[in-house]
Amino acid sequence: MQLQRLLTLAAVLQGALAAHRSRPKKTLEAASLFKAAANPQSPLPIIQLYKPVSAPQSSSCNVQQTLMVHTFASSYGVPYVGQYIPPGCDFNNVVIEWTVTSAGRQFDRLAEMYLGDIEVWRTSTAEPTASGIIFRYEKDLSMYLSLWKSPQQLIFSLNNVYDNIYTGAFNTTLKAIFSYNPAKPAHADLILPITPQLGSAGQPSIFTLPGDSASVQQTLPQNVSHATVSIAATGQSNEEFWYTNVLQSDINDFNSTVGSLLGFGPFREVQLFIDDMMAGVAWPFPIVFAGGIAPGFWRPAVGIDAYDLREYEIDITPFLPYLLDGKSHAFSIRVVGMDDNGGNGAATLSTSSINSYWLVSGKILLFYGEDSYNGTHAAPTISTSPIIQATSRVDRTSNGTISSLSYSVSAKRSFSVKSSYGSWTQSLDYSNQGLVGQAGLFTSNIQRTVGNQAAVVNSAPGFSNTLSFTYPITANLTYKSADFTQFNTSIDYGLQISSSGRPDLSTFTLVTGHMDLSERQFGDAFYSNVPNNSFSYGIMDRRFQELSYGIPYSRHIKTNT
Ligand SMILES: *[C@@H]1O[C@H](CO)[C@@H](O)[C@H](O)[C@H]1NC(C)=O
Ligand SMILES: *[C@@H]1O[C@H](CO)[C@@H](O)[C@H](O)[C@H]1NC(C)=O
Ligand SMILES: *[C@@H]1O[C@H](CO)[C@@H](O)[C@H](O)[C@H]1NC(C)=O
Ligand SMILES: *[C@@H]1O[C@H](CO)[C@@H](O)[C@H](O)[C@H]1NC(C)=O
Numbered sequence: 183m184q185l186q187r188l189l190t191l192a193a194v195l196q197g198a199l200a201a202h203r204s205r206p207k208k209t210l211e212a213a214s215l216f217k218a219a220a221n222p223q224s225p226l227p228i229i230q231l232y233k234p235v236s237a238p239q240s241s242s243c244n245v246q247q248t249l250m251v252h253t254f255a256s257s258y259g260v261p262y263v264g265q266y267i268p269p270g271c272d273f274n275n276v277v278i279e280w281t282v283t284s285a286g287r288q289f290d291r292l293a294e295m296y297l298g299d300i301e302v303w304r305t306s307t308a309e310p311t312a313s314g315i316i317f318r319y320e321k322d323l324s325m326y327l328s329l330w331k332s333p334q335q336l337i338f339s340l341n342n343v344y345d346n347i348y349t350g351a352f353n354t355t356l357k358a359i360f361s362y363n364p365a366k367p368a369h370a371d372l373i374l375p376i377t378p379q380l381g382s383a384g385q386p387s388i389f390t391l392p393g394d395s396a397s398v399q400q401t402l403p404q405n406v407s408h409a410t411v412s413i414a415a416t417g418q419s420n421e422e423f424w425y426t427n428v429l430q431s432d433i434n435d436f437n438s439t440v441g442s443l444l445g446f447g448p449f450r451e452v453q454l455f456i457d458d459m460m461a462g463v464a465w466p467f468p469i470v471f472a473g474g475i476a477p478g479f480w481r482p483a484v485g486i487d488a489y490d491l492r493e494y495e496i497d498i499t500p501f502l503p504y505l506l507d508g509k510s511h512a513f514s515i516r517v518v519g520m521d522d523n524g525g526n527g528a529a530t531l532s533t534s535s536i537n538s539y540w541l542v543s544g545k546i547l548l549f550y551g552e553d554s555y556n557g558t559h560a561a562p563t564i565s566t567s568p569i570i571q572a573t574s575r576v577d578r579t580s581n582g583t584i585s586s587l588s589y590s591v592s593a594k595r596s597f598s599v600k601s602s603y604g605s606w607t608q609s610l611d612y613s614n615q616g617l618v619g620q621a622g623l624f625t626s627n628i629q630r631t632v633g634n635q636a637a638v639v640n641s642a643p644g645f646s647n648t649l650s651f652t653y654p655i656t657a658n659l660t661y662k663s664a665d666f667t668q669f670n671t672s673i674d675y676g677l678q679i680s681s682s683g684r685p686d687l688s689t690f691t692l693v694t695g696h697m698d699l700s701e702r703q704f705g706d707a708f709y710s711n712v713p714n715n716s717f718s719y720g721i722m723d724r725r726f727q728e729l730s731y732g733i734p735y736s737r738h739i740k741t742n743t
């Protein structure tokens with residue numbers, strides 16, 4: 183079954199929005215400018231390309247519950263809080279469906295869903311039009327079955343600002359379909375939070391870095407046979423476009439023309455520590471939200487993963503002999519950026535070298551085995567070698583003013599941890615070529631991230647798996663003038679994943695078992711917020727191909743707004 187569709191959509195866009203950003207790196211996110219109104223009665227659907235999720239057909243259990251009907255208007259710091267009660271039938275499959283309508287002027291907004299202290303889904307919204315949009319996303323959340331089996335505090339956070347300028351509220355409905363999958367996919371028996379654990383206070387359990395210490399103490403039961411940690415990590419505000427940041431030593435190169443730039447380099451690493459030992463890392467995917475760079479790119483289809491931010495998985499089975507001692511251990515998440523090295527060769531990474539801010543949370547997914555084990559408390563063998571290199575060069579005009587900055591960053595990390603329980607290995611490769619030209623009016627970043635990972639799980643060989651991924655991104659932007667009111671921009675980015683798969687549902691591949699994914703989106707957009715004449719339009723070519731559950735699915739869409 184191969185689906186191939188080609189859509190061409192056009193919309194006339196007119197709008198008005200006061201300038202809300204002044205510095206170049208900060209104009210990269212813009213609130214919606216669109217007044218599009220082909221038919222004012224029917225809201226414009228805004229889609230994300232993804233393979234549809236299907237709930238298994240079962241006669242024994244098929245229950246739909248409405249988990250939330252809620253309008254997020256002035257909802258900054260005011261999440262939805264509800265009580266979830268499991269349905270009465272024997273279910274092992276849970277698919278949620280979120281439907282959102284909005285009209286007015288608004289930014290894209292990040293949102294998270296929690297069961298108690300554990301974040302189970304991180305998403306973001308499309309930007310509304312004056313006449314209204316609608317979007318819907320379905321997600322398989324069966325990996326959290328052990329949470330769904332008990333009553334839970336359901337917390338949904340969508341921090342929105344709603345006032346005279348930002349007039350878009352989000353009307354949302356969240357449903358869950360509970361059913362029985364005769365294939366009985368595996369699921370974690372116990373899920374422990376790496377979060378601030380604020381569920382009982384009706385608050386989202388999420389850390390903000392830098393600032394918070396994203397560290398918790400957890401004691402594992404002694405009959406665990408294998409375990410993974412899943413981490414959600416998203417750059418926001420001055421870290422939203424971290425892959426375009428310059429080296430710290432260059433942030434003032436264009437002071438006299440465009441002001442200071444965002445620093446700490448274009449490389450970020452998310453790290454997991456168990457006590458004082460590194461347990462693995464994740465090199466984040468450059469998520470671009472629905473208002474990211476230029477809104478004209480992202481209508482009527484948002485960018486890769488905007489409705490479903492993948493989490494990063496680290497197999498911690500090799501740590502079990504160390505962890506199964508009946509005592510509590512610290513699980514910590516760090517985000518590190520590049521220390522200032524003057525653009526001069528080897529660089530180091532640290533938690534103080536990031537801007538504000540990253541939102542992170544994690545969970546430990548534990549699988550019980552037959553036997554109880556009294557750990558020897560022997561630490562696993564860990565080997566790692568990060569190599570970060572940075573160069574930077576400026577060109578000057580005859581009077582000494584800097585006309586252009588070229589910089590490059592490359593990074594490699596080999597990581598391995600081994601014990602009698604198994605091994606976890608990662609081999610990661612990264613490069614970024616940055617250019618700030620025309621005295622600050624032109625910026626270009628060409629980045630590539632490649633990874634190969636493998637888990638060997640001795641007690642449950644079916645959970646041994648390999649994963650490889652590549653995510654390249656090229657983003658260029660040319661301002662018309664130093665008032666930053668108009669720019670042309672191009673983007674070309676993609677995501678390829680090849681996973682041998684595991685018997686449980688992965689928080690990274692979003693499926694059970696083997697999966698191949700190939701996505702690419704590229705195009706050009708123009709943005710203008712000249713007073714009384716604000717608009718953004720773009721052309722995009724989007725390709726999506728996924729093979730999962732033995733069934734291929736593909737789409738190819740060209741949009742022209
Ligand atoms: C949102 O809900 C409110 C209250 O029911 C309604 O007045 C409004 O029209 C809805 N907006 C959209 C965009 O659906
Ligand atoms: C494993 O240990 C937990 C916690 O002590 C217990 O609740 C569970 O029943 C045990 N499971 C098995 C399969 O032994
Ligand atoms: C650039 O601007 C910043 C912030 O205004 C200031 O602290 C810094 O001294 C300036 N640097 C140069 C080289 O002008
Ligand atoms: C493991 O520890 C428990 C509690 O300390 C003890 O009762 C048990 O005998 C130990 N088992 C083994 C195999 O050493």
Ligand SMILES: *[C@@H]1O[C@H](CO)[C@@H](O)[C@H](O)[C@H]1NC(C)=O
Pocket residue numbers: 579580581582583
């Ligand atoms: C330096 O030269 C550039 C172009 O050659 C010009 O745009 C700029 O205004 C000059 N700056 C000063 C301070 O003279």
Ligand SMILES: *[C@@H]1O[C@H](CO)[C@@H](O)[C@H](O)[C@H]1NC(C)=O
Pocket residue numbers: 617626656657658672673674
């Ligand atoms: C982006 O800019 C780089 C550097 O100037 C250039 O090599 C590349 O062709 C540009 N890409 C696009 C799509 O404009």
Ligand SMILES: *[C@@H]1O[C@H](CO)[C@@H](O)[C@H](O)[C@H]1NC(C)=O
Pocket residue numbers: 660661662669670708
């Ligand atoms: C921006 O793109 C428009 C066409 O959309 C073109 O007319 C204009 O020359 C471009 N400007 C720059 C600075 O590249």
Ligand SMILES: *[C@@H]1O[C@H](CO)[C@@H](O)[C@H](O)[C@H]1NC(C)=O
Pocket residue numbers: 713714
């Ligand atoms: C923008 O439009 C408003 C109302 O239509 C008008 O009062 C104002 O002068 C206009 N501003 C500019 C810069 O044209």
